[in-house]
Amino acid sequence: MTGLITRRIAIAGSIGAASLLVLRVPAFATPTEMAGAVAEFTGNASVQRGARVKLDLPPLVENGNSVSVTVRADSPMTDQDHVRAIAIFTERNPQPNVITARLGPRAGRAFLNTRIRLATSQKVIAVAGFSDGSFWSDQVDVIVTLAACVE
Amino acid sequence: MARALISVPKTAKKGDIIEIKTLISHVMETGYRPDAAGKVAPRDILRRFTCRYNDEEVFSAELWQAIAANPFISFTTVATASGTLSFTWTGDNGFSQTETAAITVT
């Protein structure tokens, strides 16, 4: 947080920026709030970390305003065995929820690609809910660099 | 009406898994951001996206402020029959828009 503000002043101060950080707010969400949002999504079921879900973000994020995120889950996507929902959460955006997608066997693949905002370097988590009632997750620590010339 | 762009293959073989890409013009104003005058601009975001295939819902998503401006959402569906895919976005301030795309399945 301190580093972030120093940086904001360092860059925005010299360039006269008003909106360097899209999600700039007095307070960021906390890991506890993120855990709460995950628990709401899973209905308090336990979440396992492992190979069944893969979260992909570019290793270098040029601008936190738009970050391509892909989630894939390992599932045959049949009537008996499929992914029902995929959700993405962040630890240090003002709000932990990003997107919650509902899908099913008609998707063919458990796949979601979208573009998200990251207010700062932080942890991003994807959780997938399977038809057997289990939840699996994957997480990535992202470093966000910002553009130098902004309005 | 907001501009929207949808990329769906025009034709597919029955059983093929097709990738759908959608883009729509929307500011996704977070409600956290001070405007030029220093006043926080009120929240104005899309809250929900739904895809129906011949009227049956095949994919939906709830969206929050962290979705980037001009939202991009991509997902897959199985080509089951010829017909129409419809895409609906709804959001704050009564926003609602539906776009359609035709697909021929052989």
Added chain:
Amino acid sequence: MIRFIAILLLLSLPAAAADIPASERRSGYDFMSPATQEMQRDDALNPAMLWVAEGEAQWQEAPSSAAKPCAGCHGDATASMRGVAAGYPAFDERTGKAIDLQQRINACRVTHQQQPAFAAESRPLLGLAAYLGLQSRGLPVQAPDDPRLAPALQRGEKLFHTAMGQLNFSCTQCHDANWGKRLAGSPIPQAHATGYPIYRLEWQDMGSLQRRLRNCMTGVRAEPFPYGADELVQLELYLNSRSAGMTVETPAVRP
């Protein structure tokens, strides 16, 4: 502030930087991350295509019952406007000055459609510029060759080499002498304006080359020239001559 100046001091500052040799010219695209490059390469991922769709609709629609649509005089843009944007700014007979593509669009809007000019950075204007720019995508940038443009071109070149703002930097010091180095995390490109108007992630929006140039001026704490100022068009003209022969990328994505 202190940190930003410290970063600037790390750049080497020759009084007059040499031009970039043709073999070393690189588009801003080459300095972007693979993820941002992919966003530009695939039209289905590129938010700028939303503005192109807006522009195409503007092209077809009559602005009033008395006025013809753009297409009413120019027909199919994919044929009539092929390569046109690659040669802008161009000399305008009516005003006797260099004008850029957006001023050209507004000139038609005012004289041929009797409508008020579109505001700078407005959706229909950026849309039309992106739509016309797309009709030159893949073609080489055309150097200004009308001799009547020579004075404006010279003024643009001079501006590019003039130190400005409280930080006292010229365009050439960053873009000819220090390209490839990083400034607060961002690589400094060579300033080839081959993809305008662009969708810029920082703006979360589409914007013109003038908006980009005004950003660079604000960056060195100079008072930016107002939208539509002759100075901005002169800079655009010089940039065009510097990038002659490079490939038009409109509508590009930039971080």
